[in-house]
Amino acid sequence: MKAKLNPILAxxxxxxxxxxxxxxxxxxxxxxxxCYRQQRYVTTGTNISANVDTVRIxxxxxxTLLEKELSRKxxxxxxxxxxxxxxxxxxxxxxxxxxxxSAYLNATLxxxxxxxxxxxxxxxxQENTRSYYPITLTFNFSTLQGSVKGILMENLVVGSxxxxxxxxxxxxSAGTVNGSGSYNGNPxxxxxxxxxxxxxxx
Amino acid sequence: xxxxxxxxxxxxxxTALGVAVFLLGYGFRPTADAASRAAAxxxxxxxxxxxxxxxxxxxxxxPKQHPPDLxxxxxxxxxxDSPEFxxxxxxxxxxxxxxxxxxxxxxxxxxxxxLYNPLPEIQAAALAATIAFGSRDAIPILERLATQSxxxxxQQALTDxxxxxxxxTLLENLDPPSADHSK
Numbered sequence: 196m197k198a199k200l201n202p203i204l205a206x207x208x209x210x211x212x213x214x215x216x217x218x219x220x221x222x223x224x225x226x227x228x229x230c231y232r233q234q235r236y237v238t239t240g241t242n243i244s245a246n247v248d249t250v251r252i253x254x255x256x257x258x259t260l261l262e263k264e265l266s267r268k269x270x271x272x273x274x275x276x277x278x279x280x281x282x283x284x285x286x287x288x289x290x291x292x293x294x295x296x297s298a299y300l301n302a303t304l305x306x307x308x309x310x311x312x313x314x315x316x317x318x319x320x321q322e323n324t325r326s327y328y329p330i331t332l333t334f335n336f337s338t339l340q341g342s343v344k345g346i347l348m349e350n351l352v353v354g355s356x357x358x359x360x361x362x363x364x365x366x367x368s369a370g371t372v373n374g375s376g377s378y379n380g381n382p383x384x385x386x387x388x389x390x391x392x393x394x395x396x397x
Numbered sequence: 398x399x400x401x402x403x404x405x406x407x408x409x410x411x412t413a414l415g416v417a418v419f420l421l422g423y424g425f426r427p428t429a430d431a432a433s434r435a436a437a438x439x440x441x442x443x444x445x446x447x448x449x450x451x452x453x454x455x456x457x458x459x460p461k462q463h464p465p466d467l468x469x470x471x472x473x474x475x476x477x478d479s480p481e482f483x484x485x486x487x488x489x490x491x492x493x494x495x496x497x498x499x500x501x502x503x504x505x506x507x508x509x510x511x512l513y514n515p516l517p518e519i520q521a522a523a524l525a526a527t528i529a530f531g532s533r534d535a536i537p538i539l540e541r542l543a544t545q546s547x548x549x550x551x552q553q554a555l556t557d558x559x560x561x562x563x564x565x566t567l568l569e570n571l572d573p574p575s576a577d578h579s580k
Contacts, residue, residue: 225525225529227528227529227561230567248570249564250564250565250569250570251531251561251562251564251567252566253528253566254498254529255497255498255500256567258498259568260568271500272498272499274498288498338571339567378567379571390525394487394491
């Protein structure tokens with residue numbers, strides 16, 4: 196069956212033709228990391244006895260910390276999303292934004308020093324690239340502060356435009372991150388992995 | 398007519414050729430075991446609503462029997478060499494990532510079921526989703542799979558996941574009685 200193009204959509208496409216995706220797409224943030232802190236440090240005469248405490252931190256725990264900070268409950272399946280400008284949002288399971296939480300969690304995507312490998316066609320908007328870029332994730336909760344940095348490897352695929360001129364872009368970025376900060380007021384070190392995954396139509 | 402050496406040679410050569418033809422022909426036919434499995438009725442774990450599994454020409458992991466308390470892994474609805482297959486894989490991985498944000502047992506079971514999927518992409522996504530889900534309820538399944546697996550890389554990934562999940566969580570240390578994310 197031949198689909199009819201909505202006149203409003205057609206007018207919109209005429210006034211604002213689809214632009215190629217130059218930046219990455221909004222992505223789901225998946226973080227899994229370990230947090231190390233000095234649990235015990237006892238000096239007895241010439242002996243030192245010490246223990247390092249390790250706890251795991253993930254995106255869902257960050258959501259719970261956000262609930263505590265904001266004194267509100269997010270719906271089941273709520274997710275953390277990183278926008279292309281680095282702002283972090285809580286969305287529902289259907290990716291509908293609920294609230295911006297950049298004051299507590301913020302990502303800096305340094306696009307200026309991105310290393311690009313692959314093919315990008317500026318005329319058609321098609322792209323199939325692997326790029327490397329630095330990211331810094333900063334968290335600022337009352338019990339957990341600090342930042343982690345790393346190099347993410349991004350696979351970005353932007354297909355050919357569909358019959359309405361829209362491109363579908365799929366991004367998968369992953370990398371290891373590490374950094375330092377404080378946990379319950381004590382110095383802490385962090386290491387783990389960070390993933391950004393998203394799909395968008397433009 | 399007496400049997401000469403030439404006759405014996407012809408006879409032996411013919412026999413050897415016949416045996417070779419028989420063996421080659423037998424090698425390309427399905428074994429009796431495989432044929433009986435194909436003809437057997439579906440087991441009670443086969444989901445009635447699942448689309449028929451499409452034969453794969455890609456290398457897949459050795460299929461492992463999923464535990465009865467888990468649903469069967471979802472099979473691709475299209476042939477693996479079709480253009481739709483990659484879209485299906487992308488969608489399934491996105492589904493698993495989305496499930497990891499829930500906290501209920503049903504979502505965890507759907508993720509764990511895909512650890513038994515023979516497609517390596519889905520298996521890897523299921524393991525990542527299990528880690529992201531963050532529940533220690535997954536550990537017995539992961540331990541069982543680590544014991545069954547013959548792939549050293551997969552074993553290592555499963556062992557690392559188990560070690561990660563066994564660690565205390567940040568929330569447990571902040572507020573032990575009401576920690577939601579680890580049971």
